[in-house]
Amino acid sequence: MKLVFTVCLLTVIYQSSHLAKSSKSEGKSIKFSYLQILREKRLVNEKRIARYNDIVGVSSSNVIGYSNGNDSFISNEDNYLYGIYMGIKWQCVEYARRWTFLRKSSIFESVNGANDMWNQLKYIENVVEKKKYPLKKHSNGHRNRPINESYLIYPIQKDMPYGHVAIIVDVLTNSIRVAEQNFYFHYWKGNYSREIPILFKNGLYYIEDKYQVYGWIEINDNKQLKPLDKLTIETIEKKNKFFLNSASYYQKSNFIFFTLFIYNLMLFQYLHL
Structure with missing residues (x-):
């Protein structure tokens, strides 16, 4: 009798153990399947081409990247932010200027293309104080590491055909991360669009992109420049309002002057008939 009871007990324990393992295995399988689905969905999302005007990502807390649809398209639509010209939607230079405006409360002068930034730009200018901060060029293959x-x-x-500009938003041990527009047209997988390897060779740092790189331009502001804030926006809007009122007054004055001129001319002709 004891033998039968022992056999039954062992059978129950074995079956319970087997069911527990099976349940655990199924749980792992379900979890793995769920993670696999998420991974595949993310990969599909990264490869999916974003339509023109779609938001592809956000870098540096608040700088939105938009899709240009494809690299041959030029919208010829100007983009302004608080009345200040950013550039043509959604070109790479527009992103660089908007990033500078939002993160440094500054802008750089107009350029024909990103290629011209390397030789043409000497400074960025604070939009309120009008103070200029110098830019420092580092050719690719420099003794100093790329700078965030x-x-x-x-x-x-x-x-x-016009060159390209990206913003370095993170510097890692062996790579940099950049944010940009009009390079690739997929949705970003994080707060950056691409990660590019860095090579340290013979005491020099090289950014190892598949495209030729001039180098990187450092903003030499000694961390004085701050992101655009509410006070700065209010100051900009007050200036814009003043200029709009001045322009309106000027237009009205011109209209009155022109009307008086025509009236006097007609009066002169009438008196000399």
């Missing part, structure tokens, strides 16, 4: 919050500049080359 710098402009990465590409020359004119195949697939880049």
Whole structure:
């Protein structure tokens, strides 16, 4: 009798153990399947081409990247932010200027293309104080590591008829991360669009992109420049309002002057008939 009871007990324990393992295995399988679905969905999303005007990502807390649809399209639509010109939607230079405006409360002068930034730009200018902050160029293959919050500049080359500019938003041990527009047209997987390797060779740092790189331009502000804030926006809007009122007054004055001129001319002709 004891033997039968022992056999039954062992059978129950074995079956319970088997069911527990099976349940655990099924749980792992379900979890794995769920993670696999998420991973595949993310990969599909990263490869999916974003339509023109779609938001592809956000870098540096608040700088939105938009899709240009494809790299040959030029919208010829100007983009203004608080009355200040940013550039043509959604070109790479527009993103660089808007990033500078939002993160440094400054802008740089107009350029024909990103390629011209390397030789033409000497400073950025604070939009309120009008103080100029110098820019420092570092050619690719420099003794200093790439610097965060710098402009990465590409020359004119195949697939880049105007060159290209990206913003370095993170510097890692062996790579940099950049944010940009009008390069790739997929949705970003994080707060950056691409990660590019860095090579340290013979005491020099090289950004190892598949395209030729001029180098990076450092903003030499000694961390004085701050992101655009509410007070700065209010100051800009007050200035815009003043200029609009001045322009309106000027237009009205011109209209009155022109009307008086015509009236006096007609009066003169009438008196000399």
